[in-house]
Each structure stands twice: as structure tokens, then as C-alpha cells.
Amino acid sequence: MDERLHRFALSVRVVHQTTAVLFVVCVAAAACLYIGPLAEAVGRRPLVATVHEWAGVLLPVPLLVGLLSRALRADLRRIDRFTPADRRWLRRAPNRGREAGKFNAGQKLYAAWIAGAVVVMVGTGLLLWFRFALPSIPRASVLFVHDLGAFSVVLAVAGHVRHAYADPEARRGMRTGRVSGTWARDEHGAWFTEVAREPRR
Template identity: 25%
Template sequence: MRANLSALRAVPARPLLSRLPLLPLLPALLALLAFALAMMSPASAGVPNEKAKPAYAEEQTVMQIEHDSVVPEPGLLDAASGRVHMDRNYLGDYGAKGELNVILQRGGNTWRHLRNGPIATIAGIILLAVPLLIFVFYRAIGPAREEPATGRRIKRFSAWERQVHWATAYSFIALAITGIVIMYGKAIMLPWMGHTVFSWVALISKYLHNFVGPLFIVCSVLMFITFLRRNFFNRQDWQWVKQGGGLVSHKHVPAGFFNAGEKAWFWLGVTLLGLVMSITGLVLDFGNFGQTRYIMQIANYLHVAGATLYIAAAMGHIYIGTWGTPGAYQAMREGTVDESWAQAHHGIWYEQVKNGTAPGTQPDGGVPRGPAPRPGPAH
């Protein structure tokens, strides 16, 4: 007697973006770059002129220029004091032409020393430590327990959901790699590439970063809209959190369509860090809207910090979605999962699909409403 498999569908054609094998290799690529960070001195990271005089020397130059200027510095009780003093680095009336007449900008050296010093060092340590910790966790704990496959497939993601995910993922990869080149390329790549080759690599990386950035923002917005309805927390998620998702114990903790860890990634990574990266990226990408150098320097601090956390979290997300949870990558690549995988990792969602109550799933297929019949003579 044939099983009632009318609700099941054949594996749909994979979206073009999901056929590319680069995503599972991202942790290895980033780990390689992070390893290179460990080989360099923290002081060597950054941009040219790293040996320039510190900010206080520049301040003395600014003060000398102001002393010789026909436009005196406003006094302490002057109405313009403070506002003028903060950006008093040019000759001429304050605010007449924005920063077009800026000779020396007070915060320039301060920004450069922070960016090339503690910020670059801390970011490099994080980018090196995260893949190392993931590797140690994989060797010590191992991946999630894989249940025997039944051969019956359940639709999990639509073609649109997969296309949005992969478009966001690959634009993120492009930004991560080019961003690391921009941040550390001079110290890591220039010594063995030479100035000619590295200048082209840096130039291409800069333009790719600047043009892919707005595309990533659009993809992130589509990602948020597409997956929002499935990422609201509920009481069931607390049980998942208390058991650590079974990452160490390898117990299959019941979860809905997305578990608490995936929801945390959606809200803290895709949404919060995505918002930070989008706003600061636009400030840096489009410098023609009147923002001052001070604003752009603060935006750069936040952009580097946000990118570091985003890349680190993404490496964890990629590990969990590939080697850490066998079968998870196929779900986003092909759109379907095996029935045993759904029951083990997302048992609550599996029961909803089985009972026909899973939102947006039943029209495209679910699982048989009863257990699969055992082999035997037909009746």
C-alpha cells in the first residue's frame, strides 16, 4: 500500500545564487585572513603616514594658525564659543563654505591613531579568535547528532526566501572580504604583493565595497520583511535557551520554525548590526551631504566595530548552518529538509506541518498526517 505522499513535493530547482559553493568556505577564508593578522605588529595596521606626529602636535599648529589669523578665536563667554572652537581649523568666517576651506582638522590624527592602533588590534584579535574557538568547539563537542534519513522531504523555504537569503549572504561576503582588505591590506598584502599589484587590489576593493554596500542595504531590508513574521519570540524559546539549544548535550530541543538562536541572530545580527552598518555606511559612502569630518570619523569607529561583531557572529551562524548542523545547509540550498531532520531540530514546526496548521506551508506541501505505513502486502 502506497504511503500518502500527496502533500510532498519533489525537490525544487535550486536558485542560481544557492548553487555557488562559496558560503561554506567563508569561515576558512576569514580564518586565513585572521591568521595573517596574528603575523603582523598591531602598530603596522592601517593607512599611510602611521608615523605622523600625535594629535597634540597638530593642535599646536592649529593654534599657531589661529593666532596669526585675522579672525580671532571666540572667547569662553562668546556665543560662538564651543561651536566655533570645535571646528576652527580654517581661515575665514565660520560656516561660510562648510569644510571647503579646512586646512587642518583637529580630530584627524586622533582618528588615525585610534583606528590604526587599539581599534585595529582589538578587531584583529576578535577576527582571529572566533574561527579558532569555532574549530576548538567542533573538535571538542562535534556537530549535532544526525538522525537517519527517511527519504521523505518537507518544504521549508520558498524560492523567494532562498533568493533573498543568498543575495544578502553573498553581498555580505563581498563586503566582509573587501572591508578586511581595506582595513588590513597595507600590512598583510602590500609586503608580498608590491605596490603596483596591491594598489589595484585596494582600488578594486574600495569600489566594490562602496557599490555593494547599498545593494546589501536593500537585501537586508528584504531579508527583514521576508522573515519577520517567523522571528517573534514566544514562551517555547525560553526552554530552548535554558538547554543551550542542545549544542553541547546534542539533545534535540523542541523548536518552532526558527529556534531562539536563529531569532537572536535575526534581531541582533541582521536587524541591529545591519542597521548600524547601513547608517554608518551611508554616512561614509556619500560624503556630499554636509556631514563634517568629525561625523564621518565617529561613523568609521562604529562601522569598524559593527563590522567586526557582524563578521564574528556570521561565522558562528555559518558554522551552525553547515558543519555544525548536518542538513541545515541543504534546507536553504534546496528548500526542503528530510522528515527526520524536521522532527529532530524543529519538532514544534514539524507537528504544525503534520497537522496542517503551519502558516504558509500547507499549500506547498507538508508531511503525511499519519505515520508512514510499514512495508507489507497491499490490502
């Protein structure tokens, strides 16, 4: 029987899932504000705008609270380090999955990009919410950056979701915290070797 390996702590999974819920609420509310037929069907524009604003402001909160977790901080340190194996992964080198650590290069780049995008989105969103902008930047420019950023974030997250749905074992790891040893060896070989060397609890 294929051994199940512990991949994600409960704190990491809660941060991921809570952030996902806030993101869906934020995007759904934005769609109801910007897409004519949806706006007409839903109505209550001030309420929808308030939901969108608060979901956006709260988006970084799960991660900030999650920093109290040692497991999450350890995962963030892993994501923050780019290794030679990551460069080979990007070049689609043979056996790249068997060399990848707990996070492959694609996951690291996605995490870095989405973190920066959230900062930009929250910052521009706050400027729009309180109806002011920096003296040298007109409100229309802030709105343009916010809308362009929103579009790019939705595309990136859609790609993330697409990859997740193509990999049931990866989804199981985020849902239950455990993955099969075979999957770990094939997709994150360096991490599999590291875990295999750890003493059994």
C-alpha cells in the same frame, strides 16, 4: 524512507544566498582596504573602495525586494515572535529541539541582531562615503562605530556559518528548500507537528 518536508521557498533561499554573496564581497573588499599585505597585493584602492561601498549599500536590497514574497513575509513574522518554548530553548531545557518552531530562539536572536547591525553599518557607511557626519559627531567617531560594528558582524556571521556547517541537514534545507522529517522532528518539533497537520498538496 524518511519523508522530505518543504522548509524554505525559493524566494527565501534566493534572498539568503544573494545577501551572503554581497556580504562576502563587502568583507573581502574591506579586508583589502584595511589589511596591509592584502592591500599591497591587490592594489587599485579606489576600485576596491567602490566595490566595498556598493556591496554595503546593496546589502539590504535582497531583503527589501524579497518582501514582495508572501513566504518571506510569513517567515519574518515567525522570527519576530518569541514564545515560551524559545525561553526554554535558551535555558537549554531538555527536549528543547522538539519544542522549537520553524526557527529556534538562537536563530531569532541572530536575525534580530544582524538586522539592527546592518542598519548601523549602512548608516555609518553612508556617512563615511559622502564624507560628512552629523554636526555633533566627528568623522572619527563614525569610523570607530563602523569598524567596531564590522568586527562584531564578522564574528556573528562566522558563528552562524560554523553552526551551519555542523548541521548538514540545515544547509540542505537552505540549498534545496527541503529537509528530512526526522531532522525536523528532532530540531524543530513544533514546526514538524504543524507541517504534519497540513493537507498534502
